[in-house]
Amino acid sequence: MIHDCLIIGGGPAGLVAATYLARFRRDVRVIDAGSSRAALIPLSHNCPGFPDGISGRDLLTRLREQAKRYGTTLTAGRVDRIERDSDGLFHATAASERIDARTVVIATGVLDLEPTLPKTNEAVRRGLIRHCPICDGYEVIGKRVAVLGRGTKGAREALFIRHFSASLTLFTLGTPYDIDDKAWTLLQERGITVVDDMVREVHYEAGAIVGIETEAGKNYQFDTIYSALGCKVRSDVAETAGVRCDESGQILVDDHQRTNVPRIYAVGDVANDLNQISVAAGHAAIAATTIHNELQAEWSDALLTK
Numbered sequence: 001m002i003h004d005c006l007i008i009g010g011g012p013a014g015l016v017a018a019t020y021l022a023r024f025r026r027d028v029r030v031i032d033a034g035s036s037r038a039a040l041i042p043l044s045h046n047c048p049g050f051p052d053g054i055s056g057r058d059l060l061t062r063l064r065e066q067a068k069r070y071g072t073t074l075t076a077g078r079v080d081r082i083e084r085d086s087d088g089l090f091h092a093t094a095a096s097e098r099i100d101a102r103t104v105v106i107a108t109g110v111l112d113l114e115p116t117l118p119k120t121n122e123a124v125r126r127g128l129i130r131h132c133p134i135c136d137g138y139e140v141i142g143k144r145v146a147v148l149g150r151g152t153k154g155a156r157e158a159l160f161i162r163h164f165s166a167s168l169t170l171f172t173l174g175t176p177y178d179i180d181d182k183a184w185t186l187l188q189e190r191g192i193t194v195v196d197d198m199v200r201e202v203h204y205e206a207g208a209i210v211g212i213e214t215e216a217g218k219n220y221q222f223d224t225i226y227s228a229l230g231c232k233v234r235s236d237v238a239e240t241a242g243v244r245c246d247e248s249g250q251i252l253v254d255d256h257q258r259t260n261v262p263r264i265y266a267v268g269d270v271a272n273d274l275n276q277i278s279v280a281a282g283h284a285a286i287a288a289t290t291i292h293n294e295l296q297a298e299w300s301d302a303l304l305t306k
Contacts, residue, residue, distance in 0.1 A: 003029045005291055006092055006101035008079045008237060011036035013268025013280035014107030015063035020288030022070035026295070029101065030067065031094055033078040036060060037109060037269075038277065042127040046135045047277050059277070082241035088263070090241075103291050106243070106251060106259075106266040107284075108234035110275065115148050115199065115227050123202070128209050129225045132275065133157060137164040140224050146171060146212055148199065149228030151178030155187055157228035162190045169193040169220060171212070195220070235270055248273075257287035265291065 005021050007014045010032025021028045041056030064074060077094040082104060084090050092099045112131050114124075123129040130136045137160070144167045147158040151172075158170040170192055172179070179187075187194060197214035202225065212220045233249030243259045243266070244252045250273060251266035253259055259266055267283035269275045 001100065002089065003027045003099070003101040004295060005029070005103045005105060006031070006079075006090065006099055007105040007107055008082075008092070009036070009105075009107030009109060009234075009268070009270075010034070010060075010064070010074065011038050011107060011109050011268060011280070012059065012063060012277045013109070013270075013284050014105065015060070015067050016281045016284035017105050017107065017267055017288045018067040018072040018074075019063070019070060020285055021291060022067060022072045024288065024292040026292060028067075028072045029099060030072055030074045031077045031079050031092070031099070032074060033108075034076060035109075035111075037112060040124045041135075042124075044135060044277065045138070079237050080240075082237060082264075084241065084261070090263070102295065103263045103265070104241070105287055105291070106235070106238045106264065106270055107268050107280075108237060108270050110231040110233050110269045112227065112231045113229040115225075115229060123204070123209075123225075127224075128204065129227055131227055133161045133164075133226060134274070134276065137161055140164055143167065143223040144221060145169070145224050145226060146220065146222040147226045147228050148173060149226075150175045152180045152183045153230065154228045155179045155183035157226065158192050159183070159186055159190060161226060162192060166191065169195055169222070171195045171197075171199055171214075174198050231269075231275075233270055238264070238266065238270075255286075256290040257283055258290065263291075263294070 004026040005028050007018050007030045010030050018028050018030050038056040043053040045053040079092045079094045081093045090101050090104050141164050145165050147170045149157050162168055197216045200215045201213045203211040209222050235245050235249045235251050243261050251271045253266050253271045257265045257267050265287040267287050268280035
């Protein structure tokens, strides 16, 4: 069986693309490794249409049901490799299965680099450790906030959050020398405390963070921790097909989400560093519409040449 489109990744970007393509009456197959970072969101108030917020798991459930309603085939698994034959068809390998498709959408997302702390995933799900100040800065207005971040990037994230709270501490994890002079000056001007010690332990009590203990034996009290340690872009499978990425691993795309390999597209966090559900949905709509139009044009051209 040759699918019109194989979508690799079952997060918001991949599932929205699947819904659009299925509603375009395309045969769509989604392979999902089950590791969408959206599943860890305790409650998002930044997702359009949910004024009371929605959890990441509930959102993914709704998106899966929506995609399946229009005929999308969703399969659990992990695609290891993509190859293209001389006829332009793609052959993807997932465990022992080969999947054939006319087009491919890479929606594999990114993996947050977590601090080495006890019960990290549980703390993320409860909103005690956060990753996205764009999503959640509003939630910490006036609260005591710690930022775990290295170098100038960590400093910039602390400066961004400073807009929401004046009680802010940046833990450099022993790397203060990586912060450039301009960022140091801004940290001082905005009254952000900088701690160079390594974090040894985070203490939780009654569902809240009550303290950070450093290796120097000092204790600090906070309401929320932001992890600004960056992320790993999941673009390995795209690279097996010759898709070009930048130095961070993000897939390079044009304004229609096309990669350098014809008929391979990339959407969501894997193709953009503004990691937002709304951005992922926009990418998906653009890519799906482009795929449908291009497949339609190929069909028309083939018909006219007969």
